[in-house]
Amino acid sequence: MTEASGLRRSTADANLMLLRVGVVASLLFLLLGFVSILWTPYPAGSLDVAAAMQDPSGVHWLGTDQLGRDVLSLMMKGILTSFVVAAVAVAIGALIGLPLGLGAALLGPYVDLAVNGVSTYLMALPAFVMAVLLAALFGPSAATLMVGIGIANIVSLALATRHAVVKTSKHDYVAAARLAGASGLDLVRHHTMPIVARAIVAQGVAQLAFGIIAEATLSYVGLGVQPPATSLGLLLRDAQPFSLAKPLLLAVPGVVILLIVIALNLTSAQLRDAVAADLAGDDSGPA
Amino acid sequence: MLRFTLRQFAVLLATVLITAWLIHVLLSAAATAHPIPGSFISWLGHILLGDFGPSATPGRSVGALIAPRLAVTVPLALISMLIAGLIGTGLGSVAALRPDGLSDRVLVVLASIIAAAPSFWLGMVLVLAVAGGLHWLPPGGFVPWQQNISGALLSLLLPALAVALPAGCTIAVRVRDAVVAARRSSYVLAARAHGTSETEAFRRDGIPAAMLSVLGAALPQAAAIMLGTVIIENVFYLPGLGRLILDAVGARDLALVGGALFVLVVLVSGMAFLLQVGVALADPRRRDGATG
Numbered sequence: 001m002t003e004a005s006g007l008r009r010s011t012a013d014a015n016l017m018l019l020r021v022g023v024v025a026s027l028l029f030l031l032l033g034f035v036s037i038l039w040t041p042y043p044a045g046s047l048d049v050a051a052a053m054q055d056p057s058g059v060h061w062l063g064t065d066q067l068g069r070d071v072l073s074l075m076m077k078g079i080l081t082s083f084v085v086a087a088v089a090v091a092i093g094a095l096i097g098l099p100l101g102l103g104a105a106l107l108g109p110y111v112d113l114a115v116n117g118v119s120t121y122l123m124a125l126p127a128f129v130m131a132v133l134l135a136a137l138f139g140p141s142a143a144t145l146m147v148g149i150g151i152a153n154i155v156s157l158a159l160a161t162r163h164a165v166v167k168t169s170k171h172d173y174v175a176a177a178r179l180a181g182a183s184g185l186d187l188v189r190h191h192t193m194p195i196v197a198r199a200i201v202a203q204g205v206a207q208l209a210f211g212i213i214a215e216a217t218l219s220y221v222g223l224g225v226q227p228p229a230t231s232l233g234l235l236l237r238d239a240q241p242f243s244l245a246k247p248l249l250l251a252v253p254g255v256v257i258l259l260i261v262i263a264l265n266l267t268s269a270q271l272r273d274a275v276a277a278d279l280a281g282d283d284s285g286p287a
Numbered sequence: 288m289l290r291f292t293l294r295q296f297a298v299l300l301a302t303v304l305i306t307a308w309l310i311h312v313l314l315s316a317a318a319t320a321h322p323i324p325g326s327f328i329s330w331l332g333h334i335l336l337g338d339f340g341p342s343a344t345p346g347r348s349v350g351a352l353i354a355p356r357l358a359v360t361v362p363l364a365l366i367s368m369l370i371a372g373l374i375g376t377g378l379g380s381v382a383a384l385r386p387d388g389l390s391d392r393v394l395v396v397l398a399s400i401i402a403a404a405p406s407f408w409l410g411m412v413l414v415l416a417v418a419g420g421l422h423w424l425p426p427g428g429f430v431p432w433q434q435n436i437s438g439a440l441l442s443l444l445l446p447a448l449a450v451a452l453p454a455g456c457t458i459a460v461r462v463r464d465a466v467v468a469a470r471r472s473s474y475v476l477a478a479r480a481h482g483t484s485e486t487e488a489f490r491r492d493g494i495p496a497a498m499l500s501v502l503g504a505a506l507p508q509a510a511a512i513m514l515g516t517v518i519i520e521n522v523f524y525l526p527g528l529g530r531l532i533l534d535a536v537g538a539r540d541l542a543l544v545g546g547a548l549f550v551l552v553v554l555v556s557g558m559a560f561l562l563q564v565g566v567a568l569a570d571p572r573r574r575d576g577a578t579g
């Protein structure tokens with residue numbers, strides 16, 4: 001018994017460590033993006049064809065691209081755009097997805113079946129389909145991209161909300177609180193909401209990672225952010241014709257995307273495990 | 288089982304109808320030289336009869352433009368799924384051989400990193416690698432099937448690998464967790480207590496249980512792969528459905544955009560349906576509690 005709890009404590013310590021690494025790394029990238037509002041090493045849009053395609057040096061830390069733009073400055077601006085697109089998309093998803101998930105959990109089996117069934121079939125499609133439709137209608141822009149990714153987020157956030165509400169309401173301590181005379185509203189406020197809120201935050205962070213990848217993918221095929229603005233996906237689109245001559249142009253935005261997504265995934269996985277442990281916690285009775 | 292299949296089919300139909308309606312409503316709202324033809328009912332009716340209407344390209348119908356593209360996109364998606372399945376089960380079970388051992392940790396970390404990469408970027412990196420050293424694979428372009436079957440397969444191999452890598456690594460982590468959990472499960476322990484050998488107990492009870500949770504994890508990945516193929520066509524200059532859709536958006540050929548999107552939606556949701564039914568065939572628990 002002591003050995004088992006000791007083991008559990010050491011994994012808990014390791015998990016807390018991973019959570020810290022994920023959160024700190026995500027915030028560092030976010031900070032780099034925010035700094036670009038006030039300051040970048042060079043003005044991000046400034047062309048200097050004479051200094052094109054330079055290797056990293058003391059003057060240009062990450063070198064320059066085919067138009068002589070400073071890669072570090074572009075990267076900082078790009079991180080900001082990507083984060084903003086992904087964050088607005090999560091907000092859109094939460095605004096519609098949370099009520100939908102609550103409704104599915106509380107309004108009975110038919111609504112539940114509809115929400116659950118349709119979302120199974122549209123798992124990854126809506127982002128692409130909506131981005132194409134909106135781009136065909138209004139011309140591609142950061143705004144159409146946010147809405148497209150946001151609609152994809154609705155499904156995931158609604159499912160996560162529904163799952164968390166259903167699980168907590170089945171829990172023993174909710175039944176115990178009800179027996180102790182807690183009213184419906186008290187129950188929701190003190191017992192259901194805290195866990196549900198954390199489950200939603202965990203899913204929201206996961207969707208933020210999805211949004212970063214989706215922004216890069218859709219901007220890469222021309223369905224998203226348009227020049228002169230820049231984003232991590234747009235940088236990859238620009239780099240493709242020159243990748244043979246200068247692989248660094250391909251590597252910098254790609255590795256940045258990879259690191260941001262890993263940091264966000266670490267964070268959301270640890271948060272989700274914590275919520276799952278709470279949900280399973282002292283569930284001694286039959287589920 | 289029949290009831291489950293019918294219910295799933297109803298959801299599939301509803302999904303396709305809702306999406307088709309959305310496509311039609313949105314595209315009809317745009318006023319361009321090449322609008323989507325007719326009302327929703329007549330548009331859908333004609334499509335179901337195989338008539339997608341005329342495209343903006345003079346003399347070419349939307350259907351005639353879509354059909355040859357499917358010969359690229361569908362095989363590409365199938366090859367990607369095959370590779371992703373192989374990567375997933377292979378890496379996952381190797382990692383699970385010695386849980387928390389060195390090979391397990393290295394593989395899981397590596398898989399988590401690759402799973403976080405956008406597949407189109409992996410594709411660009413693969414092109415660089417091929418151009419740099421591995422000259423036996425074509426770095427892009429497509430050899431038509433009629434011309435040379437092995438050439439066509441070769442030109443699909445690299446893009447399929449790029450799409451399959453992140454999905455396969457996601458599945459691998461799931462496989463590893465499922466196999467480890469199955470090994471420590473009560474039914475494998477019970478079989479051991481009956482005197483069955485460890486490998487025998489694992490083979491008879493552990494593997495089927497692990498396979499079930501893997502199938503469940505493969506479902507969302509299949510959709511991700513389908514979407515990945517549509518995008519990767521741009522990296523490798525493959526004449527597939529995704530390129531067709533993006534070119535149509537550029538040309539503001541809305542009849543073509545609508546028809547091609549409809550085909551894509553049918554492909555993806557049809558595949559999700561087949562997988563759902565397949566998983567339910569293997570796992571009775573999914574039939575009633577399909578809400579999971």
